[in-house]
Amino acid sequence: MEDGKYVEGSFYFYAPNKGAPVFFAIAFALSGLYHTYQCIHYKSSRITGFYVVCATFFTAGFIVRELGAFDYTNLIKFIVSICLIYAAPPILELANYNILGRILYFVPYHSPIHPGRVLSTFAFVSFVVEILNGTGAAYFANQSLTEEKQQIGRALLKASLLLQVIVIISFLVLSGIFHRRCLRAGIRHSGLNNVLYTLYASTALLSARTIYRVVEFWSVEQVHYRNVDAMTVTPMLRYEWYFYVFEATLMLCNQVMLNIRHPRKYLPQSTKTYLAEDGATEVTGPGYSDSRNFLLTLIDPLNVAGMITGKGKEKKKDRFWELNGDADLARNGILLAANRKDPEP
Numbered sequence: 001m002e003d004g005k006y007v008e009g010s011f012y013f014y015a016p017n018k019g020a021p022v023f024f025a026i027a028f029a030l031s032g033l034y035h036t037y038q039c040i041h042y043k044s045s046r047i048t049g050f051y052v053v054c055a056t057f058f059t060a061g062f063i064v065r066e067l068g069a070f071d072y073t074n075l076i077k078f079i080v081s082i083c084l085i086y087a088a089p090p091i092l093e094l095a096n097y098n099i100l101g102r103i104l105y106f107v108p109y110h111s112p113i114h115p116g117r118v119l120s121t122f123a124f125v126s127f128v129v130e131i132l133n134g135t136g137a138a139y140f141a142n143q144s145l146t147e148e149k150q151q152i153g154r155a156l157l158k159a160s161l162l163l164q165v166i167v168i169i170s171f172l173v174l175s176g177i178f179h180r181r182c183l184r185a186g187i188r189h190s191g192l193n194n195v196l197y198t199l200y201a202s203t204a205l206l207s208a209r210t211i212y213r214v215v216e217f218w219s220v221e222q223v224h225y226r227n228v229d230a231m232t233v234t235p236m237l238r239y240e241w242y243f244y245v246f247e248a249t250l251m252l253c254n255q256v257m258l259n260i261r262h263p264r265k266y267l268p269q270s271t272k273t274y275l276a277e278d279g280a281t282e283v284t285g286p287g288y289s290d291s292r293n294f295l296l297t298l299i300d301p302l303n304v305a306g307m308i309t310g311k312g313k314e315k316k317k318d319r320f321w322e323l324n325g326d327a328d329l330a331r332n333g334i335l336l337a338a339n340r341k342d343p344e345p
Helices: 020-041 045-069 075-106 115-141 147-184 190-219 241-260 294-299 304-309 325-332
Strands: 273-275 282-284
Touching: 020 045, 020 241, 045 075, 045 241, 075 115, 075 147, 075 190, 075 241, 075 273, 115 147, 147 190, 190 241
Parallel strands: none
Antiparallel strands: 273 282
């Protein structure tokens, strides 16, 4: 039973629970295996492969945490478990960005930006978050380092968490603008709405987890537990249940929800398959192209430079969904809705 008191020699502050890591390691492993099957079944590894990676990180993290529960004075096990578990949620966020990009490919005429720039832009930011997370967690968790270096680790973690909050807000704004445009245009496609609502739910869970981590680290004043009164340390560090409720459980719910509401149940496999402007017919077309250099799209995803110079205006030939009109597209395109072999949700 937790009493909020410091356990002598423990790098966790408390004596870690020995049963919970086993449950979560098995649960994440099963979810990851099912995601692997779904990637093969739906041929969607390029879209949802990140879910497998995320589950792998969580599984490994909880396995190491279980080992640490029997040896909570072992610094290496503590650091490894912290780093693995901290690295997983940003990968899940990256998966959501990937799905949003695929959604924008599906309804290109209402996309606020080029769909291909969603993943590249957010992937770059996620890479920065992972660097901050990994470095910060390693420094913060290593209590053998000097106080100054631990402060650097805490600062890096805070920076990564704040960056995650900013990115989540940007993601929601982009999704909201797109969704509003679809609703105003009268598009009520069930598959589109299902995957958008799933993304919103996933983002809500990730946001709750990120807010928990932000509050936790902003509350930490000391990490050398041996030199501080336990009652002055935030309860989020003194009681293990906070971690299992706001980190482990929320992220497991996220993973399982995405198993149940897998995006490929609602989205086509190819980025060249899109919804005609009638809001019902799925057809194939040439798809989006981007003549700009990749690095330029990474630095300037909204093509602000092009807007300033007058070269950022979308050309008629780029609006491939308007080339023949809805009637011709429905007549000449490949009618995927009727012929799709994917199992219905």
